[in-house]
Amino acid sequence: DAGVIQSPRHEVTEMGQEVTLRCKPISGHNSLFWYRQTMMRGLELLIYFNNNVPIDDSGMPEDRFSAKMPNASFSTLKIQPSEPRDSAVYFCASSLRVGSYGYTFGSGTRLTVV
Amino acid sequence: DAKTTQPTSMDCAEGRAANLPCNHSTISGNEYVYWYRQIHSQGPQYIIHGLKNNETNEMASLIITEDRKSSTLILPHATLRDTAVYYCIVRVDPGGGADGLTFGKGTHLIIQP
Numbered sequence: 690d691a692g693v694i695q696s697p698r699h700e701v702t703e704m705g706q707e708v709t710l711r712c713k714p715i716s717g718h719n720s721l722f723w724y725r726q727t728m729m730r731g732l733e734l735l736i737y738f739n740n741n742v743p744i745d746d747s748g749m750p751e752d753r754f755s756a757k758m759p760n761a762s763f764s765t766l767k768i769q770p771s772e773p774r775d776s777a778v779y780f781c782a783s784s785l786r787v788g789s790y791g792y793t794f795g796s797g798t799r800l801t802v803v
Numbered sequence: 804d805a806k807t808t809q810p811t812s813m814d815c816a817e818g819r820a821a822n823l824p825c826n827h828s829t830i831s832g833n834e835y836v837y838w839y840r841q842i843h844s845q846g847p848q849y850i851i852h853g854l855k856n857n858e859t860n861e862m863a864s865l866i867i868t869e870d871r872k873s874s875t876l877i878l879p880h881a882t883l884r885d886t887a888v889y890y891c892i893v894r895v896d897p898g899g900g901a902d903g904l905t906f907g908k909g910t911h912l913i914i915q916p
Contacts, residue, residue, distance in 0.1 A: 693846075722903055732847070734903035745903065780846045791837070791849025792904060 693795035695781050701801045707769040710798045713762055714783030722792065723756055723766050724780040732780075738764065771802045807891045812911040821878040823910055825891030828872045834895050836867060837904070838876045840887040847890065847906070850876065886914045 694713040702708050714721050722737040736746040741758045749756070753772070758764040768775055778799050782792040808826040815821040827836065837852040851858055851865045853874075858865045864877040878885055890909040894902070 731908060732906040734905065737903045748903075782846070791839070791852065792847075794846030794848070797846050 693781055693783050693793050695779075695795035695798050697798060698796065699799045699801075701803065702771055704772055704802055705770045706802075707767065708771045708775075708800060708802075710766040710779050710781075710800070712764045712766070712781030712795060714764070714781070715785075715793055716762065718783035718785050718793075719761070720784040721758060721764050722782040722784070723764070724782065724794075725777045726780065726797075727777045735766070768800075771800075773802045776800055776802050807893055807907055809889075809891050809907065809910045811908070812913065814913050814915055815878075815881050817883060817914050817916050818880055821881040821885065821912060821914070823876040823878075823889050823891075823912060824873065825876070826873045827891070827893045830871050830893050831895070834893050836865065836871075836874050837892040837894065838863070838865065839890045839892065839904075839906070840885075841890070841909070842884070842887040850889075881912075881914045883914050883916060885912065887912060 693715055696711045700708060720739050723735040724732050725735055726732045733748055735748045736756045737744055738758045741761055754768055756766045778797045780794050780797045782794040784792045835852050835854050838850040839847045840850055841847045850862050851860055853865045853867055855867055855871055865874060867874045888909040888911050890906050892904055
């Protein structure tokens with residue numbers, strides 16, 4: 690089991706550019722979560738999917754952020770246009786069934802917007 | 804979900820048991836206690852969870868008081884690699900689906916050599 694795979698590990702981009710973060714959940718897991726972590730705000734839940742369907746996107750900061758899960762093995766988080774305040778570590782996590790199993794997090798993508 | 808209170812930081816000597824407390828005085832009868840940890844530059848890692856009985860796995864033990872208003876995570880023989888931020892989270896198990904975890908500030912556990 691390769692765990693939750695995120696790419697890229699590091700991303701440096703200029704303000705105004707589009708950024709796409711990618712996540713491959715653990716095979717068989719039916720829930721996927723996107724989190725953002727900063728020193729000021731800690732870990733924040735952005736959006737989560739159950740069976741590829743977005744359930745709650747209330748944590749998405751604004752319309753510049755969008756997330757998709759076209760199939761059970763792939764999800765993207767897109768920021769367009771990016772701003773310096775979007776600089777953070779973005780984590781993806783997946784779960785088979787909450788309560789019986791814990792969440793498995795990926796190693797994260799460190800995004801720097803200059 | 805019920806609110807939790809944890810100390811900001813703790814020290815523990817290597818080889819000793821690390822006992823991390825968590826208060827959750829407003830916990831409801833159907834809410835579980837979960838523990839995660841985050842080692843520097845890594846994603847959070849699930850440790851253990853429980854409802855009302857004490858639980859033990861290969862990583863740690865979870866002791867929940869009889870009134871369920873507090874709990875303690877025990878790392879029996881702490882090593883330097885256990886230095887991390889430990890999060891105590893209380894939430895309902897919805898069963899059959901999933902709901903996002905809400906992380907607080909956690910306890911920064913520092914294992915001293």
